[in-house]
Amino acid sequence: MTQMAFPGDAPPFGHAMLKYFAFDPDYVNLNHGSYGSLPLPVLEACNKLTLRVESNPDLFVRVEQTALITKCRTQIAEFVGAKVNEIVLVRNTSHGINTIMRSFEWNSGDVIVVCSTTYDAMRGLARFLHDTPTGPDLSQFVVQWPTSHAAIADGYRAHLRAIPRHPGQKIVAIIDSITSVPGALMPWQTLVQICKDEGVYSVIDGAHSIGQEPDINLGKADPDFWVSNCHKWLFAKRGCAVMFVAERNQGIVKSSFPTSKLYISPADRKFPGEGFIEQYNWNGTIDFVPPLSITAALEFRAWLGGEKAITAYCHGMALRGGAYLANLFGTRVMDQTGEFTCNMVNVQIPLPQGVQPSPSIDALFNQKMLAPTNRKTKVSAGIFYHNGAWWARCSAQIWNDLSDFELLGSVLKEVCAEVAHETLR
Template sequence: MHQFWSFDPKYINLNHGAFGAPPTPVQRASNVLSDQIEESPDRFFRIDWYPMLDSVRERLAKFIGARKEEVVLVQNATVAASVVLRNFEWRDGDILVGMSTTYRGVFKNIEHVRDTNPHITLSDFHLGFPITNAEIVKSFREHIRAIPRPAATSANPDPKIVCVLDSIVSNPGILLPWKEMVKICQEEGIYSVVDAAHSIGQEMDLNLEEAQPDFWFSNCHKWLYAKRSCAVLYVPKRNQHIVKTGFPTSHQYSSPGQPLPADWIKKTETNGDEWAVPFSWPGTVDTTPYLSVNAAMDFREWVGGEAVINEYCQNLAREGGKRLAEILGTRVMDESATFEQTLNMTNVELPLRDVPADKIEFANNVLRDRLLLEHKIYAAHFYHNGRFWTRPSAQIYNELSDFEKMGAAFVKVCKEIEATLKQDA
C-alpha cells in the first residue's frame, strides 16, 4: 500500500492521525477537479458545485448513519466546534462542561465562549490515563450529577448545560465510551457536543441516529483519506434551530423568521434541506477537499472496504504498540485484555523519567527536532499524567518494522535528553 502515498522514501510516517495523508489516487482526482474548476470558474461555482456537494453529503450521511439534511461540510473539526458553541445563545446561569483531554483548539473555543460570556460557568471533567472505560463512565456520571442545576430566572427561563466530550481523544489516542456518555447527558437533560475528529474512517458502525448525540463532527482528511482539510458536521433536526449560521456567516444567511431567498432554494434543490443552504457557500474557498471525499471513499472500497482497512490497522496498532514497549522497556497505556480503548492509534510510555516541569517543553522540542530532522520518522509525543508518551498511528502503508525503527529512534533521543538534563542539573 505504501506505493499509493507520496511520502519521501526516506521518511516513515507513524503520525497519520495528526494531519492525515491522501492517497495518490485522491490527489490525482483532486488535481483533475481543480483543472476542471479553472476551465470555467463561473460555471463551476454557480452551477456544478451544488449537486456535486450534495452527492458528497448524501454519501457521508449514509456512512455515519444519518440523514443528508442533517449533514453539512466545514473546513475542519475546530471550525465545527466554533460553529456549534457560538450559535448557542448563552445567558446568565448557563453551564459549559469541558474535559481535561479536550483538543487544544476546541478547548480554546470553550475558553473564548466563557471570555465573551462571563456570566456562564465552566465545569471541567478531569481524565487521567491509564483508566478503564467502566471507571470513565462512573466518574463522568458522578461529575455530571454533581453539577448544580441552574435555577430559572426571568432573564433565563430555560437555563442549559452543554457538555463537550471526545469520541476518540487526540492525546492520548484513546477511544472513549462516548455513546454511554451521550446517554448520560440525555438522561440528565444536557446537550452533548461530540468532538469526533478522529472517528470517521477509524470507528466502525457509527450509526448516529441510534447514538443520538446532539451535535457531532469529524475530520474527513484524517482517517477517511480525503484531501486536507474537510470535516463533516452532524446536527439532527431537533437541534437545527440552535445552529442559525455557519462560520463565517454566509450571504445565504436569513434572520430568524425570514424565508430563504427563492433563488438559493432553487439552486440547491433543497427538498426540505433548507437548513444546510447557508453552509453550501462559505465564500470563495478551495472546494476540492470537500469533493475529494468521493474519491477517498472510492479508494477505500477498492482497497477492500472499512472492515479490511480497520482490521489491519487495529491489529498493527496493538502489535506495534507491544513491540515498541518492549524496545523501550516501558508499557502500553491500554493494558486491557480486549484493547477496549485502542483502535488505529496506540499509546506507549517513553523512557524519560524525572523531567523537571520547566524542562517538559524542552524535551518535547528535542524529540520533535531529532525525530523529524535526524531520524526521518515521526509519531506524536506528549506529556500526560506525570509521564511522557508517544502515540503512533497505524495505517495500511505501515508495517511492524516501522514501529521497531521508531523504537530505536526514541531510545537514542531519550538518552540524549537525559544526558543533557543530567549535565544541566
Template sequence: MTGTKAKLQVAGALDVAELYKKEPPSFGHAMHEVFGFDPAYVNLNHGSYGSLPLPVKAVCDDLAAQIEANPDKFIRVLNLAHQTEQRECVAKLIGAEADECVIINNASHGIGTVLRNFEWHEGDIIIGTTTTYGAVSQAIKYLSDIPPHPTVSTFTLLFPTTHTTILEHWRDHIRSITNSANGDILQKRKIVAVIDSIASNPGVRLPWKEMVAICKDAGVWTVVDAAHSIGQELDINLSEAKPDFWVSNCHKWLLAKRGCAVLYVPKRNQHIIKSPIPTPVTYNSPQDDDYEGPQDFVKMFEWTGTIDYVPQLSASAALDFRQWIGGEYKINEYCHNLAVAGGRRLAELLGTSVLDPEGDLTLNMVNVELPIPGEIEYTDEINILLQHTLLLEWNAYAAHFRHNGKWWTRCSAQIWNEVSDFEVLANAFKDASAKVVEHVKKQSVNQA
C-alpha cells in the same frame, strides 16, 4: 502495478478508473506505491494531518482543473451537485440523513461553529475534560472569557483507566452539576457537554455513546468531538446514538484531502445553528423584509465565501479508494491488529509499557510510554528537541505528549505500516529521549 519503490504517476497522468480494475497492493509497505511519501520517511503520525492516496489526489487534481477551466460555471452551477454527493456518501457511512450533514473545513471549525451558535446566558455551563483537544479547550475558555461568561466545568480523565470507571465518574459529574441548584438548574441554566469520541492525547477510545445517553437523561446538550472517528470507528450510527451535535475529520482516517470534515446536526437541533462562520449571504435575518422564518441548514453552508472547494469534494473519492483496497472492516482490522502488535513491540524495545495493555480503549492508535523521567515537565523547548530529533535526524515521527506524570508517544497504525516501522521508531525515540534527559541535566547544572 509497479514495485513498492516505483510510485504511481501523479498529477492527472493516473487513470483511476483503470487502476481500480487491478488488484490493489497488499497492506504494509507495498501500499507505499499508492501514496506520495518520501521513501525514507517512517510515518506513524497519520492521525495528526492525514495522508492523501495518489488515486484520490488524481481525482482532486482533475476537480481543480475543472474549477480553473471555468470558476463561475463550477462554483455557481456545478458545485451544489458535488456537495450533495459528498453529503450523501458521508451520511450513509455514519448512519445519518444527508440533509443533517454539511461538509466543512475541519473538526475545530465545526466545534467552534456549534459552540458559538448557542445563545449563552449568565449561569450556563460548558463541560470539557482534561483531555479535550487544545483548540477546543481554548474555545471553551474563550466563550467563558466574554459576556455573558458561561461557567466552565472540567471533568478529569486520567489514563490508564477503564470505560466502566469513566462512566461511573461521568455520571457522578453530570449529577453533581444538575443537582447543584436544588433540582431546578435545567430551568434556569443551559448545560453543554463537549465529549470526545476518541481522545487526541492519549489516543484512546471513550465510551461516548454511553456518555451521550447519560447527558440526554439529565437534560444536558452534547457536542461530540469525533475528529478521529470517521474511517477509524466502524459502528458510529448517529441515528441510534443521538448526539445533539457531532463533528469528524474526513482528512484523517477516511483519507480525504485536508481539510475536509463533516458536521452532523439532527433536524431536531438545526434551529440552534443560525449562522456558519463566516455568515453567508444566504443568512435569513428577521430584519429583512423578505424574512422567511428559520434558517435552511444545508443552504447556509453551501457558500460561506470563496475557498478551495477541492478538499471538501474529496470524501467520495476517498471512499472509492477504500472500497478498492478492501473496505472499512478489512482496513480497520489490519490497522487495529497492527496498533496492538506494534505497540507491544515498541514498549518491549523501549523497556516501557503500553497505556492500554488489554486493548479495550485501543482502535488504530496505540500509546506507549517513553523512557523520559516523569518528573521532567513539558516545555516548548523539549517539544522542539523531540520534534527535530525525530524528523530531522531520523525522518520518523509519532506524536508525543506528557500525561498523568509520564511521557508517551501516540502511534497511528495505518495500511502502509508494518511492525518494523515501530522498531525504527524505537531507535529514534531512544535517541530523542536521551537527548531530552541530557538537556535537562545541563539546564540543572547551569542553574545551580
C-alpha cells in the same frame, strides 16, 4: 468528481502500499492521526477536479458545485448513519465545533463541561466563551489512565449531577469520541445517553473518528452535534470535515461561519432549521476540491477492500506495534485491556520523570525526530506527557508494518537519552 479507475487488485497492506502515497523514502510516518496522508490516486482525482474548476470557474461555482457537494453529503451521511439533511461540510473539526458552540446564546450561570483530555483548541474555545460578557461557567471532568469505559461513564454521570442547577440553565458538554492525546477511544455513545438523561447538550469532537472508528451510527447514538475530519483517517484532502446537527437543534445553529448570503432571520423562518443546508452549500468562495475529494477517498477505500479490512489491519498493527515497543523499552502500553485502542496505540517511553512538559521539550523532540543532524531517516510519532509519565502515540496505517515500530523504537531510545541529557544536566 469522476469515478476513479484502479490498476487491478489492491496490493497487500504494509510497505507495498507506500507506492500509493507521496512520502519521502527517508520518512517513516507513524503520526498519520495528526494531519492525515493523502493517497496518490485521490490526489490525482483532486488535480483533475482542480483543472475542471479552473477551466470555467463561473460554470463550476454557479452551476455544478452544488450537485457535487450534495452527492458528497449523501455519501457521507450514509457512511455515518445520519439523515442527509443533518450533514454539512466544513473546513475542519475546530471550524465545526466553533460554529456550534458560538451559536448558543450564552447566559450567566450556563455551563460548558470539558474533560482534562479535551483537545487544546476546544479547551481554548470554552475559555474564550467563558471570558465573554455573560459567558458560561466551566466545569472540568478529569480522565487519567489507567481507567475503564465503565469508570469513565460512572464518573461522568456523577460529575454532571454535581453541577448546581437552576431554571433556564444550559449545560453543554464537549466530548471526544477518540481523544487526541492519549489516542484513546472514549465510551462516547454512553456519555451521549448520560447527557440526555441529565438534560445536557452533547457536542461530540469526532476529529479522529471517521475512517478509524468502526460502525459509526449517528442515528442510533443520537448526539446533539458531532463533527469529524475527513482528511485524517478517511483519506480525503485536507482540510475538510463533516458536521452533523440533529434536526431538533438546527434552530440553534442559526448561521454558518462565515455567515452566508442565504442566511434567514429566525423571525422569517417557516421552521427553525430552514436554510440550514443552503447556507453551508455556499458561504463564500473556497477551494471546493477538499470537500469534494470525499468521493474519491471513499472509492479508494472500497478498492482497498472496504472498512472492515482496513480497520482490521490497522487495529492489529497498532496492537502488535505497541506490544513490541513496550517490550523493547521495558515499559507498558497505556491501554492494558484494549477497550480504548482503535488504530492509535500509546506506549510509555524511557524518559525520566524529572523531564517536565514544556514547549521547549516538544520542539526538541520534533527537531531530533523530524530534522535530525546525525542520521538520514526521519520518523514521526506523537510525544506527550500524561499522569506522571512520557508516552508515544503511534498511528498505525495501511502502509505500516512491524519494522516501522522497530525503527521508531531504536530512534526513540536514542532521542530520549539525548533529551534527558540536555534537559537534566
